Amino acid sequence: MTHQDADSRFPRGERLDESGRFTREELQLAFRNRGMPLEALRYPLTPTGMHYLLTHFDVPYVDAATWTLTVGGLVSKTLTLDIDAIRARPATTLAVTMECAGNGRALLTPRPASQPWLLEAVGTAEWTGTPLRGVLEDAGIDDGAVEVLFTGLDRGVQGDEVQSYQRSLSIDEATRPEVLLAYEMNGAPLEPQHGYPLRLLVPGWYGMTSVKWLERIELVAEPFTGFQMMDSYRYRQTSDEAGVPVDLIRVRALMAPPGIPDFYTRTRLVEAGPITLTGRAWAGRARIARVEVSTDGGAGWADATLEPALSPHAWRGWSFEWTSIPGHHTLSVRATDEGGNVQPIEQSWTISGVGNNMAQRVDVIVE
Amino acid sequence: MTHQDADSRFPRGERLDESGRFTREELQLAFRNRGMPLEALRYPLTPTGMHYLLTHFDVPYVDAATWTLTVGGLVSKTLTLDIDAIRARPATTLAVTMECAGNGRALLTPRPASQPWLLEAVGTAEWTGTPLRGVLEDAGIDDGAVEVLFTGLDRGVQGDEVQSYQRSLSIDEATRPEVLLAYEMNGAPLEPQHGYPLRLLVPGWYGMTSVKWLERIELVAEPFTGFQMMDSYRYRQTSDEAGVPVDLIRVRALMAPPGIPDFYTRTRLVEAGPITLTGRAWAGRARIARVEVSTDGGAGWADATLEPALSPHAWRGWSFEWTSIPGHHTLSVRATDEGGNVQPIEQSWTISGVGNNMAQRVDVIVE
Numbered sequence: 047m048t049h050q051d052a053d054s055r056f057p058r059g060e061r062l063d064e065s066g067r068f069t070r071e072e073l074q075l076a077f078r079n080r081g082m083p084l085e086a087l088r089y090p091l092t093p094t095g096m097h098y099l100l101t102h103f104d105v106p107y108v109d110a111a112t113w114t115l116t117v118g119g120l121v122s123k124t125l126t127l128d129i130d131a132i133r134a135r136p137a138t139t140l141a142v143t144m145e146c147a148g149n150g151r152a153l154l155t156p157r158p159a160s161q162p163w164l165l166e167a168v169g170t171a172e173w174t175g176t177p178l179r180g181v182l183e184d185a186g187i188d189d190g191a192v193e194v195l196f197t198g199l200d201r202g203v204q205g206d207e208v209q210s211y212q213r214s215l216s217i218d219e220a221t222r223p224e225v226l227l228a229y230e231m232n233g234a235p236l237e238p239q240h241g242y243p244l245r246l247l248v249p250g251w252y253g254m255t256s257v258k259w260l261e262r263i264e265l266v267a268e269p270f271t272g273f274q275m276m277d278s279y280r281y282r283q284t285s286d287e288a289g290v291p292v293d294l295i296r297v298r299a300l301m302a303p304p305g306i307p308d309f310y311t312r313t314r315l316v317e318a319g320p321i322t323l324t325g326r327a328w329a330g331r332a333r334i335a336r337v338e339v340s341t342d343g344g345a346g347w348a349d350a351t352l353e354p355a356l357s358p359h360a361w362r363g364w365s366f367e368w369t370s371i372p373g374h375h376t377l378s379v380r381a382t383d384e385g386g387n388v389q390p391i392e393q394s395w396t397i398s399g400v401g402n403n404m405a406q407r408v409d410v411i412v413e
Numbered sequence: 414m415t416h417q418d419a420d421s422r423f424p425r426g427e428r429l430d431e432s433g434r435f436t437r438e439e440l441q442l443a444f445r446n447r448g449m450p451l452e453a454l455r456y457p458l459t460p461t462g463m464h465y466l467l468t469h470f471d472v473p474y475v476d477a478a479t480w481t482l483t484v485g486g487l488v489s490k491t492l493t494l495d496i497d498a499i500r501a502r503p504a505t506t507l508a509v510t511m512e513c514a515g516n517g518r519a520l521l522t523p524r525p526a527s528q529p530w531l532l533e534a535v536g537t538a539e540w541t542g543t544p545l546r547g548v549l550e551d552a553g554i555d556d557g558a559v560e561v562l563f564t565g566l567d568r569g570v571q572g573d574e575v576q577s578y579q580r581s582l583s584i585d586e587a588t589r590p591e592v593l594l595a596y597e598m599n600g601a602p603l604e605p606q607h608g609y610p611l612r613l614l615v616p617g618w619y620g621m622t623s624v625k626w627l628e629r630i631e632l633v634a635e636p637f638t639g640f641q642m643m644d645s646y647r648y649r650q651t652s653d654e655a656g657v658p659v660d661l662i663r664v665r666a667l668m669a670p671p672g673i674p675d676f677y678t679r680t681r682l683v684e685a686g687p688i689t690l691t692g693r694a695w696a697g698r699a700r701i702a703r704v705e706v707s708t709d710g711g712a713g714w715a716d717a718t719l720e721p722a723l724s725p726h727a728w729r730g731w732s733f734e735w736t737s738i739p740g741h742h743t744l745s746v747r748a749t750d751e752g753g754n755v756q757p758i759e760q761s762w763t764i765s766g767v768g769n770n771m772a773q774r775v776d777v778i779v780e
Contacts, residue, residue, distance in 0.1 A: 067434030073443055073519065074679050077533050081444035085471040093604045095462035102676050104452040159677060166444050204676040237460045309469050309571040310526060312441050
């Protein structure tokens with residue numbers, strides 16, 4: 047299935063060349079869609095302005111004074127809630143690690159043409175909101191409903207279709223207790239780029255599910271088949287396949303690059319001697335069981351020490367003692383979750399570049 | 414003058430090819446150094462997490478409980494100030510537009526190898542701090558001092574030199590009343606990436622002067638000739654020239670792209686009919702005298718309507734009524750300051766890609 051005609055007004059290459067060079071379109075996306083600099087792995091909670099951010103279209107302007115959320119479709123009673131009504135409901139605060147499904151896309155060969163994340167599309171924040179479940183209970187879900195459809199106020203063109211950003215969830219997933227309608231991030235009202243005044247927050251899932259700038263929630267009788275469900279966010283090798291929907295975050299560990307960086311190449315300079323390597327690991331709804339570090343480019347691996355997880359929905363710190371000796375080294379880290387899923391060393395390739403959780407490599411010069 | 418040997422450990426290309434493709438090093442920098450998405454021109458004050466950000470090295474970790482600022486060198490009395498001592502001093506809040514000297518670099522042909530900004534390296538915030546002047550008066554400037562040297566806690570390699578980030582100012586510039594030691598941005602303590610716990614803020618100058626994570630202020634007897642003064646931040650055509658130091662921000666206007674975007678190409682789709690184009694304009698220490706808009710790719714220009722400036726140090730809003738007709742159009746905008754400086758239509762090329770204030774172009778499809 048493809049949503050793009052050959053005579054598109056907005057041409058989109060399917061795969062980019064292997065020259066190691068990036069297009070201007072990719073660069074534009076890299077500037078709009080902010081990455082978390084990896085030294086921010088030092089913070090258990092990512093400062094708001096360092097959290098990763100993916101905006102498909104533009105950040106919309108929303109006047110909270112006139113904004114309302116509609117909960118409708120196959121319900122007993124359509125609700126229209128303003129932000130005060132939502133804030134007056136029971137509130138929950140959760141530390142949640144969120145990651146973009148496209149994290150690691152730019153490491154793929156060949157490279158799908160889209161947001162070219164290297165490894166920085168992740169962050170953890172404390173989100174405050176009201177459980178979606180209670181709102182759906184108040185509306186009353188009709189028997190014929192099979193999914194909950196979420197519509198944001200962000201509009202644009204993708205795959206040649208003019209669209210509002212829309213994603214759906216099964217009723218089982220949407221009514222899990224940790225799924226929130228969130229209006230605060232790290233103790234402050236959402237900044238505009240994070241979905242002000244209200245966003246969906248679905249812990250454990252890749253970020254595309256946590257629809258920002260929520261405008262409408264609708265109970266529907268058929269599974270939703272819009273662009274954001276059927277195109278980018280599927281695991282598939284060719285555009286002829288239906289593929290498998292992208293859902294929970296795959297296991298990953300990252301390392302805060304040690305030492306100091308060179309400005310342009312970002313190669314790291316490390317002083318010879320003992321050094322503690324640190325980072326964090328996470329995995330959708332599963333717990334992290336193990337983190338291993340290699341200091342020789344992946345030939346040998348040794349266990350890192352794990353810290354407790356920040357919350358059931360957030361990353362877990364790790365550390366590893368290394369005695370570095372002069373020379374060039376490639377450090378690597380990989381995690382295993384309690385389901386036995388091990389982060390791969392090789393790329394995990396799909397047509398749209400989602401779910402590539404291959405292990406990070408960090409080049410260092412020890413002197 | 415060049416700070417790089419042929420056998421550098423950290424190779425840096427001087428000029429990149431003209432294929433329109435970008436290197437992996439440029440992409441890495443684009444993800445670390447956050448741009449303001451241009452729809453954020455709608456906000457008089459840029460939300461903190463949407464403000465542009467350029468970090469030469471890594472964001473350092475600073476414990477404010479043990480951090481101190483030293484004011485020394487050629488002074489009557491060396492001061493050691495903790496954050497409470499600085500917060501106890503007279504406070505000023507100023508709305509200031511800040512821009513990176515490299516804004517527009519990636520639009521140059523050929524393109525210098527560095528942070529590849531397109532047009533998004535700008536933002537306006539309300540900064541709160543204490544005037545530097547008062548602190549220098551308390552320390553007492555010796556007669557032999559000619560400059561004030563500022564050292565940040567961020568360290569790394571640039572031009573093959575291991576360095577802390579350092580910039581200097583003349584005593585006249587450093588003692589202007591609007592120069593602040595700033596500890597708040599938009600009413601909240603600085604986030605780590607904006608210089609927590611204390612940064613220099615020099616309104617009117619390009620951002621490289623507003624040293625973050627301040628550690629030391631030193632009165633010196635000779636003009637400072639470190640890397641960040643003599644290399645990137647100079648206007649010059651070849652590396653043999655001494656060149657002219659980069660200082661005040663050059664005049665520029667930007668437009669919030671109208672309509673809705675295509676996800677990958679960012680081409681804009683606009684409905685035919687009347688539309689108000691809006692944006693903002695600014696110029697170092699001068700006022701904006703005029704903003705002109707072209708809707709035909711720069712052939713004809715017409716005056717935009719100007720709003721009052723937000724503060725003497727901040728940008729000025731503008732608007733322009735356009736009746737769009739179906740077809741492909743290239744919109745452009747240019748500003749003129751009260752000193753008579755007009756934004757050029759052609760690129761302003763320098764070896765390090767600084768000060769390229771050529772007019773923005775926005776491609777739109779009207780339907």
